[in-house]
Amino acid sequence: MSDAVRLTQVRKTYGKGSGAVTALDGVSIRFQRGTFTAVMGPSGSGKSTFLHCAAGLDRPTEGSVELDGTELTQLGEKKLTTLRRDRIGFIFQAFNLxxxxxxxxxxxLPLRLAGRRPDRALVDQVVRGVGLAQRLGHRPAQLSGGQQQRVAIARALVTRPAVIFADEPTGALDTRTAREVLGLLRQSVTEAGQTIVMVTHDPVAASFADRVVFLADGRFVGELAQPTADTVAERMTNLGAWAGVA
Structure with missing residues (x-):
């Protein structure tokens, strides 16, 4: 199975001299196509910086980021913007509709911004998959939080992206709705072969993934395959204690 995303010795430093802060410290990791990975770690561990560098939203200070066979660090802003629009899907805690x-x-919208005619069959398939067939004429203010996040998921899926990056996608949702949304993400991986990388602090959310990787002090310090909420919570507790001592 080939890699959708690959980071090699990625460092990200903010500031210079004695005031410099290293957010990512030589990170190397791969995410295979058709997999669902959760990224977890204590507050300040580098999760957001990792996601921004992996998704081409921020440039690393050192190292390389390869997405769908393209080296991002060598691209100019115009080509990088086009790649993000065409090959990457984003789902955030704020629905951004x-x-x-x-x-x-x-x-x-992403298709129209790219000047591409929507594939009606694909749009219909995605809309049915997220349960929005009866809501197409509604505006965001007429929808619940869970329905708005379903719209965001559909928007991310409709371009057939190489990878979807999700940043705390269930953070604004109640427990039941969160499970429904996570089930949709899981379904898109299992049935459609989508690749998802999700940053989360929630062990239950992480349990929907194929594996969980753990960040501490800007480094990946371990992973779990076929996680459960309990095994993730236990590892996070130990990770937090370890990170506090380090």
Missing amino acids: LPALTVAQNIT
Whole structure:
């Protein structure tokens, strides 16, 4: 199985001299196509910096980031913007929907920005998959939080991205709705072969993934395969204690 994303010896430092802060400290990791990976770690461990560098939203100070066979660190801003639009899907805690647009318009927005005609069959398939067929004419303000996140998921899926990066995608949702949304993400991996990398602090959310990787002090310090909420919570507790002593 080939890699959708590969980071090699990635360092990210903010500031210079004595005031420099290293957010990522020589990170090397791979994410295979068709897999669901959760990234966890204590507050300040580098999770957000990792996601921003892996997704081409920020440039590493050193090292390389390869996405779908393309080395991101060598791209100019214009090509990087095009790659993010065409090959990457994003799902955030804040749903980031445009309030003046309908559900249908929000879902197909990335395609229209790219000048691509929406594939009606694919759009219909995605819309049915996330349970929004009866909501296409609604605007975000007319939807619940869970429905808005479903729109965001559909928007991320409709471009057939090489990878979806999710940053705390269930952080604003109640427990039941969060499980439904995570089930949709799991389904997109199992049934459609999507690749998902999700940053989360929630052991239950992480249990939907194929594996969990743990960050502490800007380094990956371990992983779990086929995680359960209990095994993730136990590892995080130990990780937190270890990170506090280090």
